Amino acid sequence: MNPTRTTCPYCGVGCGVTVEQDAAGAFKVRPDKEHPANLGRLCSKGTALAETLDHPQRLLYPEIHGQRVSWETATTTIASRFQQIIAEHGAEAVAFYVSGQLLTEDYYVANKLMKGFIGAGNIDTNSRLCMASAVAAYKRAFGEDLVPCSYEDLESAQLIVLVGSNAAWCHPVLYQRMVKAKKYNPALNVINIDPRRTQTSDLADVHLGLAPGTDAILFNGLLAWLAENGHTDHAFVSQSTTGMEQAVAMAKTTAPSVQAVAEQCGLPLADVERFFTLFGSTAQVVTVFSQGINQSSSGVDKGNALINCHLLTGRIGKPGMGPFSFTGQPNAMGGREVGGLANQLAAHLDIENPEHRALVQDFWQAPVMATGSGLKAVDLFQAIGTGKVKAVWVMGTNPVVSLPDSERVRAALAQCELVIVSDCVSHTDTLELAHIRLPALGWGERDGTVTNSDRTISRQPPFLPAQGEAKQDWEILTAVAHAMGFAAQFPYQAAHEIFREHATLSAYRNTGTRCFNIGAWQDLSAAEYDALPPTQWPLDAAGQGTVRLFTDGKFFTASGKAQFIAVQARLPHAVRTPAFPFVLNTGRVRDHWHTLTRTGISPRLSAHVAEPYVEIHPCDARDQGLQNGGIARIHNGTQHILVKVKTSRDQQRGSLFVPMHWSGQFSSAAGVGCLIPAVVDPISGQPESKHAVVAIEPYQATWQGFLISRRKIASLTEYCTTIKVENAWRYEFASASPMTDWAAFARELLCQDDGGVNWTEYLDTARQTYRAARFTGEQLESCLFISAAGGVLPARDWLVGLFAHDALPAADRASLLAGKPAVAGEDKGRTVCACFNVGENTIRKAIAEQGLDSVESIGRCLNAGTNCGSCLPELQALLG
Numbered sequence: 001m002n003p004t005r006t007t008c009p010y011c012g013v014g015c016g017v018t019v020e021q022d023a024a025g026a027f028k029v030r031p032d033k034e035h036p037a038n039l040g041r042l043c044s045k046g047t048a049l050a051e052t053l054d055h056p057q058r059l060l061y062p063e064i065h066g067q068r069v070s071w072e073t074a075t076t077t078i079a080s081r082f083q084q085i086i087a088e089h090g091a092e093a094v095a096f097y098v099s100g101q102l103l104t105e106d107y108y109v110a111n112k113l114m115k116g117f118i119g120a121g122n123i124d125t126n127s128r129l130c131m132a133s134a135v136a137a138y139k140r141a142f143g144e145d146l147v148p149c150s151y152e153d154l155e156s157a158q159l160i161v162l163v164g165s166n167a168a169w170c171h172p173v174l175y176q177r178m179v180k181a182k183k184y185n186p187a188l189n190v191i192n193i194d195p196r197r198t199q200t201s202d203l204a205d206v207h208l209g210l211a212p213g214t215d216a217i218l219f220n221g222l223l224a225w226l227a228e229n230g231h232t233d234h235a236f237v238s239q240s241t242t243g244m245e246q247a248v249a250m251a252k253t254t255a256p257s258v259q260a261v262a263e264q265c266g267l268p269l270a271d272v273e274r275f276f277t278l279f280g281s282t283a284q285v286v287t288v289f290s291q292g293i294n295q296s297s298s299g300v301d302k303g304n305a306l307i308n309c310h311l312l313t314g315r316i317g318k319p320g321m322g323p324f325s326f327t328g329q330p331n332a333m334g335g336r337e338v339g340g341l342a343n344q345l346a347a348h349l350d351i352e353n354p355e356h357r358a359l360v361q362d363f364w365q366a367p368v369m370a371t372g373s374g375l376k377a378v379d380l381f382q383a384i385g386t387g388k389v390k391a392v393w394v395m396g397t398n399p400v401v402s403l404p405d406s407e408r409v410r411a412a413l414a415q416c417e418l419v420i421v422s423d424c425v426s427h428t429d430t431l432e433l434a435h436i437r438l439p440a441l442g443w444g445e446r447d448g449t450v451t452n453s454d455r456t457i458s459r460q461p462p463f464l465p466a467q468g469e470a471k472q473d474w475e476i477l478t479a480v481a482h483a484m485g486f487a488a489q490f491p492y493q494a495a496h497e498i499f500r501e502h503a504t505l506s507a508y509r510n511t512g513t514r515c516f517n518i519g520a521w522q523d524l525s526a527a528e529y530d531a532l533p534p535t536q537w538p539l540d541a542a543g544q545g546t547v548r549l550f551t552d553g554k555f556f557t558a559s560g561k562a563q564f565i566a567v568q569a570r571l572p573h574a575v576r577t578p579a580f581p582f583v584l585n586t587g588r589v590r591d592h593w594h595t596l597t598r599t600g601i602s603p604r605l606s607a608h609v610a611e612p613y614v615e616i617h618p619c620d621a622r623d624q625g626l627q628n629g630g631i632a633r634i635h636n637g638t639q640h641i642l643v644k645v646k647t648s649r650d651q652q653r654g655s656l657f658v659p660m661h662w663s664g665q666f667s668s669a670a671g672v673g674c675l676i677p678a679v680v681d682p683i684s685g686q687p688e689s690k691h692a693v694v695a696i697e698p699y700q701a702t703w704q705g706f707l708i709s710r711r712k713i714a715s716l717t718e719y720c721t722t723i724k725v726e727n728a729w730r731y732e733f734a735s736a737s738p739m740t741d742w743a744a745f746a747r748e749l750l751c752q753d754d755g756g757v758n759w760t761e762y763l764d765t766a767r768q769t770y771r772a773a774r775f776t777g778e779q780l781e782s783c784l785f786i787s788a789a790g791g792v793l794p795a796r797d798w799l800v801g802l803f804a805h806d807a808l809p810a811a812d813r814a815s816l817l818a819g820k821p822a823v824a825g826e827d828k829g830r831t832v833c834a835c836f837n838v839g840e841n842t843i844r845k846a847i848a849e850q851g852l853d854s855v856e857s858i859g860r861c862l863n864a865g866t867n868c869g870s871c872l873p874e875l876q877a878l879l880g
């Protein structure tokens with residue numbers, strides 16, 4: 001069998017992979033050397049894709065109120081309930097909340113059904129949370145949502161400015177491309193602008209650790225400095241832009257001098273001068289921006305502030321230059337193309353423009369077009385909470401975890417009249433609130449296309465059979481459309497038919513005023529669709545893609561010129577107070593994705609960062625009475641989370657960082673969304689997820705422990721994290737509640753079905769230690785280790801390894817409750833290299849004993865860092 005060419009389903013880099021089944025039936029996922037996004041590379045998540053194919057918790061059948069039903073019952077019930085609610089309350093009472101995980105074909109059909117046939121704008125997407133501000137900034141500047149650059153510009157740049165982007169962990173393959181570019185071009189400079197020093201900072205010549213939220217001041221300062229110091233490209237500005245004078249004048253009001261910028265941003269003057277001088281003196285500059293810019297109450301302005309600098313210097317439309325938004329999700333861009341946001345129409349048309357609405361209505365033969373923008377994500381869930389929206393269909397996403405003010409989102413869904421959730425997994429925090437649950441196909445089963453951050457459209461064909469009765473989202477939507485009476489306008493039998501319609505719309509009455517045009521593909525046959533090579537839109541008449549936009553200095557505004565935006569820099573909405581003296585920043589870790597639904601089932605990916613944590617400066621930790629490795633309670637006055645403490649001087653004083661991945665399925669109280677206020681950018685509607693104000697204090701646990709169990713069990717205590725390990729699940733837990741009888745707790749937990757017949761235990765009252773293990777025959781089924789808070793618990797690795805045995809060897813059984821083998825082996829420590837399972841202790845030891853002095857020498861000695869390369873920044877950090 002030929003390998004299937006597809007793309008990784010995780011992030012917006014959109015790496016190509018090949019998938020092949022070996023003779024034993026096992027799937028091998030390898031990097032696609034020919035895909036232009038990754039050119040043969042993969043990060044740790046992509047490398048582990050085969051491990052997450054066989055998901056243990058698939059949603060397999062449609063259900064209504066927990067009862068299995070037929071697809072016909074499910075779809076006709078949805079249709080009739082929608083029709084009833086629309087008849088009673090109007091079309092605006094129905095909404096879809098979709099996902100950047102959907103394929104473009106799914107997105108297209110969802111958008112068409114909502115905006116043209118239900119007749120409301122109420123379809124929004126979780127992409128709102130990652131890049132809606134970049135969309136709005138591009139639209140304001142260029143007249144259309146257009147990413148000017150290509151990944152190859154990272155290699156031809158002479159200066160890369162990374163702002164609000166921890167690419168080393170969030171876009172690892174692009175980071176690797178930048179690392180390689182710097183290696184082969186020592187003249188390439190990298191500036192990293194981020195309040196937090198991250199793994200990405202290791203690549204930077206200068207790390208500008210600015211005060212949180214001051215990015216627009218910095219870029220306004222740069223704009224004013226460039227204008228004053230002779231770096232204006234006058235020919236480009238006069239021929240291809242408008243609004244320069246107003247933008248520069250406004251910039252000067254907030255950033256009148258380099259000194260003033262340095263003071264407002266909390267930066268050393270020399271560092272700001274170096275950044276400005278490098279930007280001014282380097283022709284080929286790429287400014288990469290991501291969630292650190294976008295997730296802000298002034299994210300659109302921040303985006304325009306940095307775009308302004310490229311317009312002033314004419315650094316756009318040529319190799320190695322341009323403002324480049326890295327998107328978070330694998331198909332956020334595809335969603336943008338088909339109008340998956342509430343304030344867009346399909347094919348980059350404008351929902352507020354009556355002519356555009358008429359064009360799309362005519363093309364779709366739609367009976368009731370939306371008359372304007374719908375509710376953006378945060379507003380949408382608030383409207384569900386107030387009862388204005390009475391029915392919501394959530395597709396492939398988990399808003400109860402990922403949206404700000406998440407407890408209010410949970411409460412809103414809990415009282416909503418009709419909640420429909422389609423997903424490929426059976427357990428998410430959002431699915432728990434669904435009245436109707438619909439099984440969707442997952443990666444490898446679905447058929448369609450995705451678009452990555454540099455406009456490359458790639459195919460994702462199926463290579464696995466459907467599980468249970470799962471269907472692709474467009475099929476489910478089409479069935480509901482038919483049940484609502486729209487069969488003629490939703491005639492789809494296959495994904496390529498939808499793609500052709502999407503392509504045709506992009507060219508429909510497009511006289512060159514709309515950049516997004518893939519009309520050359522409107523007649524693709526099924527075979528041609530299957531063979532579609534990765535291609536960057538727009539296409540010319542011959543079907544050739546476009547590497548770089550604006551090469552002719554023409555833009556897609558009414559004037560044909562790019563628009564400078566006069567940016568009045570604004571600081572974040574929330575302000576520290578004595579009661580809430582810390583700024584809370586949220587983000588991602590290297591080996592996890594979204595709310596852990598996929599990466600959380602991989603032992604390899606779960607090993608790198610096993611537990612949710614807060615990163616805090618050691619002096620702040622000391623002042624707050626927090627211990628490294630202890631548990632912190634972070635609260636905002638109404639909600640709280642419990643996470644492990646990780647002290648680091650990479651964190652500014654007064655600032656905290658907490659990853660956003662942990663849901664209720666994997667932790668008892670680590671969903672950081674509950675602490676984020678529902679404050680959004682007024683234009684993009686994107687939440688300010690990087691800036692909440694909170695207090696932090698020690699969590700006073702009285703006892704602690706861990707359990708390793710072949711069975712997955714429910715959360716144990718108020719602090720509990722669930723971690724997938726080889727052949728079992730590991731639970732780390734602690735409690736502040738008194739516990740008088742640990743043995744009774746253990747038996748209640750683990751021995752309900754057999755009364756503890758195969759049971760061994762050990763209690764040391766003096767040392768306040770309890771240990772127990774349960775066997776099924778000769779096989780270790782679970783082991784539990786508890787101590788008083790602050791007590792010593794054994795290392796986990798050896799114990800986890802015992803679950804590999806079908807029959808536990810006698811020597812290991814004898815040592816089991818001691819928590820270590822009779823002859824102690826090496827504790828490898830925290831996993832650094834996920835590909836070769838190399839731990840921090842092993843690496844430190846090799847560095848010390850063997851005099852290793854480079855990441856290459858570590859690779860030669862231990863293999864670490866020689867496969868996907870995602871751990872290279874951490875190896876470099878361990879070298880000191």
Ligand code: SF4
Nearest residue numbers: 008010011015043046
């Ligand atoms: S960078 Fe990693 S997660 Fe992102 S698409 Fe590539 S392999 Fe997947």
